[in-house]
Amino acid sequence: MRVLLALGGNAMTNADGRARPEDQIAAAGVAMAAVAELLEADVEVVITHGNGPQVGNLLVKNELAAGVVPPVPLDWCGAQTQATLGFVLMNALEAALTEHGVERRTATLVTRALVDADDAGFTHPTKPIGRFLPADEAAVLVEHGETWEDRGEKGWRRVVASPEPVEILDAPAVQALVEAGFVVVANGGGGIPTVRAADGTLHGVEAVIDKDLGAALLAGTVAADVLVIGTDVPHAVLRYGTPDAEPLGTVTVSQLRAYAAEGHFASGSMGPKVDAACRFVEAGGSRAVITDLGHITHAITGDAGTVVVPD
Template sequence: MRVLLALGGNAMTAADGSARPGDQIAAARVAMTAVADLVTRAADPVDVVITHGNGPQVGNLLVKNELAAAVVPPVPLDWCGAQTQATLGFVLMDALDDELARRGADRRSATVVTRTRVDVDDPGLTHPSKPIGRFLDRDAAALLVEHGETWEDRGEKGWRRIVASPEPREILDAAAVRALVDAGFIVIANGGGGVPVIRSEAGLVGVEAVIDKDLGAALLAATVEADVLVIATDVTHAVLRFGTPQAEPIGRVTVSDLRAMAGEGHFASGSMGPKVDAACRFVENGGHYSVISDLAHILDAVAGTAGTVVVPDESQS
C-alpha cells in the first residue's frame, strides 16, 4: 500500500501555536512517532510519502521581511516556500530517522524541495485573494507596497498582505519522489502545496503566490499513485453542523454525499473546506479512499476504519 500523509502546518508548532525552533522540533517528534507506528506496525508493508503545511513558518519569514524592509529587499514568497520546505524536511527527517532507528527499523527518509506548476493565466494570479501574515499599520504596509507587495486596509486591525492562490496543475518533481519511494525511502515532499512556478518564455519562473496545501496534497497523491490519502488534522472526523448542539461526526461517506454536504455550507472555507475538497478530488481521480482524521488514529485511518472515510460513489458498503 502507498499512503500520502498530509500534515497541517500547525502540526509543526506547540499546542499554543508557538513556532520557536524548539517548539517545532518537539512537535515534529510527536508527528513522526505516528509515522513510525505506521511504518513498523501496519499489518501490511506501507510506502509513505509525507507532505506538510508551512503557514506558521512562512509567517515567521514574513515578519523578518517586514522588520528588515528598510535595509534589504524582502525575500519573495516562492523563496519563503522553498526555504521552509527544506527546513521542515530536515527537522522531520531527523525526528523520523531517530524514531525508526530506536525501533530497529531499516528505513530512511529523504526530502525533495518540490515545485508545483500553476497556469500563467490562472485568475488567482491577477486577483490576489488570500490574506497571510500579521496586521501592520499604514506606514509599515506602505513600505512593503513600495517593494511590490499587495496590502489591504482591514479596518481597525490594520493592513494585511493579500497574495495569489492559484490552482495546482502539475507536480514537477514527482518523478524524483516516485524514484525515492520505489527505492524504499520515506519521502517528504511538496510542503506548503509546493513552490509555485509558471512556464514562461524565459523558462520556469517562481511566482509570488501560495498554493493550498490540501489541494497540493491531493495532486501529489494522485501523481505518485498513492492508494490512500490521509489528511491529518486536530479532530477525529469532519463534522456536520460544527459548533452547534446538533453536531454530528461524519464516518464513511461517498464523494457525492460529501460534496452535497459541502454545497450546503457545512465546512468552513478557511479550515475544513479545503480538506474536504482535497479528499474528494483524490477519490474522484482514482484513489481507493481518503481519510480525514488525527494522528492518534493513524493506523486505523490508513486501514479505512477511523475518521471520515471518503469512498467512490459505487462503494456503498
C-alpha cells in the first residue's frame, strides 16, 4: 500500500502554535514516530507538509529588513522552507526508524507546482498572508512591488494570488526516488508556484498554493492508494462549535460534497481539506482520511478519522 501523508502546519509547531526551531524539531519527532510505525508495517509513505508558520517567519524578516535589503520573493520563501522542513523531517524520521530497527533511506525534493499564468488572482490578488502593519511600514514593501490592502483598524495586510496547482512539475523525480526505496518528502506548502512562459521556460511567481489541494494532486500523481490529511482534530465535524456538533466517520464523496455545500466547513481551515479529500477519491483514489497525528496508523486501515470513500 502506498500512502500520501499530508502534515498540516500544526505538525511542525508546538501546542501553542509557536514555531521556534526547537518547537519544530520536537513536533517533527512526534509526527515521524507515527510514520516509522507505518514503515515498520511495510506501508509505503510519501510525505508532504504545510509551511505557513515558517513562511510567516520569513515574511517578518523581510519586513524588518526591507529598508536595508530587498525582500526575498515568496516563491523563494517556499523553496527555503521546503528544504529546511525536509531536513528536519528526515532527521526526525531516521531517528524514529533507528528506534524501530527499520532501515530506510530518506530524501527531500524541492518541488515546483505549475499554475496558470492567466489565473485571475495574479490580476486581483485576494489571499491575505503575514501580519498586519501600519501604513508607513507597508508603504516600504509596496515600493518593492508587493500588494498591500488597508484593513481598517487592524492596519495593512499583504495579499497575493492563490492559484490552483495543475501539475507537479517534479513528479518524475519523486516517483523515481519512491521506486528506488526512498521515503520522500516533497511538494511542501503545496509546491513552489511556477508558471510556463510562451517560450516554454519556467519561473517562480509570488503566490500561495493551498497545501491540501497540492497534496491531493501529488497523491494522484504518485499513484497513492490512500491520502491521509493530518490536522489538529480527529474528524471533520458537522455544525462545528455548536451543541449539535457531530464528528463524521465514513462518508461518501457525494455526501461530503453536499455537507460542504451546506456550509459546514470553514473556507480557511477544514474546507480545503474536505475538498482535497473529495478530489483525490473522485480521481480514482481508494479513500482519503482526515484525522490528527495520534490516529494516523489507524487511519490507514479506515478505523479512525473522517474516511471519504467513493459513491
